[in-house]
Amino acid sequence: MRYGVLGTGEVGRALAGRLVELGQEVTLGSRTRDNPVAAQWATAAAGRARAGTFAEAAAAGEVVVNAVGGPVALAALRTAGAEHLDGKVLVDVCNPLVFLDGEARLDPVESDSVGERIQRAFPHARVVKTLNTVNCRVMVDPGRVPGAHNVFVSGDDAGAKEQVTAMLGEFGWPAERVVDLGGIRSARSVEMYLGLWLTMFRRFGSPDFNIEVCRAG
Amino acid sequence: MRYGVLGTGEVGRALAGRLVELGQEVTLGSRTRDNPVAAQWATAAAGRARAGTFAEAAAAGEVVVNAVGGPVALAALRTAGAEHLDGKVLVDVCNPLVFLDGEARLDPVESDSVGERIQRAFPHARVVKTLNTVNCRVMVDPGRVPGAHNVFVSGDDAGAKEQVTAMLGEFGWPAERVVDLGGIRSARSVEMYLGLWLTMFRRFGSPDFNIEVCRAG
Numbered sequence: 001m002r003y004g005v006l007g008t009g010e011v012g013r014a015l016a017g018r019l020v021e022l023g024q025e026v027t028l029g030s031r032t033r034d035n036p037v038a039a040q041w042a043t044a045a046a047g048r049a050r051a052g053t054f055a056e057a058a059a060a061g062e063v064v065v066n067a068v069g070g071p072v073a074l075a076a077l078r079t080a081g082a083e084h085l086d087g088k089v090l091v092d093v094c095n096p097l098v099f100l101d102g103e104a105r106l107d108p109v110e111s112d113s114v115g116e117r118i119q120r121a122f123p124h125a126r127v128v129k130t131l132n133t134v135n136c137r138v139m140v141d142p143g144r145v146p147g148a149h150n151v152f153v154s155g156d157d158a159g160a161k162e163q164v165t166a167m168l169g170e171f172g173w174p175a176e177r178v179v180d181l182g183g184i185r186s187a188r189s190v191e192m193y194l195g196l197w198l199t200m201f202r203r204f205g206s207p208d209f210n211i212e213v214c215r216a217g
Numbered sequence: 218m219r220y221g222v223l224g225t226g227e228v229g230r231a232l233a234g235r236l237v238e239l240g241q242e243v244t245l246g247s248r249t250r251d252n253p254v255a256a257q258w259a260t261a262a263a264g265r266a267r268a269g270t271f272a273e274a275a276a277a278g279e280v281v282v283n284a285v286g287g288p289v290a291l292a293a294l295r296t297a298g299a300e301h302l303d304g305k306v307l308v309d310v311c312n313p314l315v316f317l318d319g320e321a322r323l324d325p326v327e328s329d330s331v332g333e334r335i336q337r338a339f340p341h342a343r344v345v346k347t348l349n350t351v352n353c354r355v356m357v358d359p360g361r362v363p364g365a366h367n368v369f370v371s372g373d374d375a376g377a378k379e380q381v382t383a384m385l386g387e388f389g390w391p392a393e394r395v396v397d398l399g400g401i402r403s404a405r406s407v408e409m410y411l412g413l414w415l416t417m418f419r420r421f422g423s424p425d426f427n428i429e430v431c432r433a434g
Contacts, residue, residue, distance in 0.1 A: 105327065105328065106327050109326060109327045109409075110322065110323050110326045110327065110409075110412060111322065144433055145431050145432065145433050146431055146432075146433065147429065147431035149429075149431040179417070179420075180420070181416050181417070181420060182416065182419070182420060186416045188412060189412035189413040189415070189416040190413060192326075192327075192409045192410070192412040192413065193409070193410060193412070193413045195327065195405060195406035195409040195410070196406040196407060196409065196410045198406070199398050199399065199403045199406040200396070200398070200430065202399070203396075203397070203398060203399055204432060206432075206433065206434070208432065208433035208434065209430060209431060209432040209433065210430075210431050211428040211429065211430055211431065212364065212366075212428065212429040212431055213417065213426060213427075213428055214362050214363055214364035214366040214426060214427050214428065214429055215362065215363075215421060215423075215425065215426040216361055216362050216363065216423065216425035216426065217423070217425065
């Protein structure tokens with residue numbers, strides 16, 4: 001499968017690196033063509049890895065992964081171009097994290113989500129929100145954290161969620177640990193969870209944790 | 218120990234009933250003295266159980282439990298009277314759930330919480346936010362849900378959190394399953410979790426679930 005991963009930060013590099021390891025073809029997209037981080041990454045990953053612009057990465061991917069920060073996600077995807085997203089599975093892993101007077105805050109929160117905004121802005125993309133509830137190292141290596149902890153998927157397209165569940169399986173998340181929360185509207189509930197995640201991160205002093213959903217019956 | 222439980226809804230009755238079972242003296246407080254639900258509860262529970270006004274319940278309790286809904290919590294506590302709360306452990310289990318055009322929404326959200334509002338309004342009460350992340354039946358009977366799932370405590374007073382952790386232990390939550398999130402400001406992160414809780418509740422069709430925090434190392 002060919003993936004276009006948008007964003008050369010820690011999250012984008014972790015996902016792109018893991019996908020290359022798994023034998024996928026990956027184009028890591030950045031705002032500019034001559035992004036040194038992306039170029040270095042592509043050189044290090046070699047073979048199946050390339051660096052390019054957001055548009056080149058999106059065009060190259062059969063699946064596109066949004067791994068830029070929540071506040072710039074829509075701008076990055078507009079730069080990538082709707083024509084390179086239409087009909088494709090668009091995996092959104094970002095969080096609506098902003099800093100206000102040095103304080104971590106969420107925007108949007110509760111009445112909307114970045115996942116929904118992306119789906120509204122690109123109605124022909126098949127948006128699936130997932131993985132934003134864990135640190136990027138846990139995203140691609142769930143075994144870092146003990147226990148049968150869960151990830152979530154939210155999206156309006158059942159086929160896209162199935163495809164993303166398969167990708168998660170390759171990362172090490174068995175299908176029974178992927179909780180389908182329903183339509184893309186449920187993205188707001190996993191984005192809001194960031195508040196609790198951040199509080200636990202500060203308390204624990206490590207991002208190597210996650211939650212397991214325990215159910216009766 | 219003498220408890221004053223404010224709120225005669227499902228949550229207040231579950232907590233008050235369990236406390237009576239555990240041998241505590243409980244006054245269940247309602248807006249009015251002649252609340253039939255509270256009177257009936259006190260009759261059924263007998264012995265160590267009484268019904269009264271918010272003020273009578275708060276005055277009677279060495280520990281006061283706020284089990285009214287988030288939107289009316291401050292009003293109920295003002296009716297209870299600051300003089301009956303000062304210096305006491307005030308356990309806040311409510312959620313900021315409101316309905317807007319028939320839709321479940323949170324108010325306040327993210328930049329504030331009911332827990333913090335209560336602590337600001339009653340600076341001499343020792344507010345501890347807890348249990349709002351689980352259904353009231355799970356609150357007092359965690360064994361309903363399998364697994365070593367967790368509850369959280371948030372509060373500025375370490376001694377109050379210890380006392381509440383002991384109460385939680387009597388409910389069936391061993392101390393190692395009580396996650397101390399820090400000061401009362403962290404109440405906003407557990408109140409925001411309601412979004413994910415509600416989404417899972419709708420998906421699962423049952424409130425008998427909870428989350429376990431899995432940590433590396």
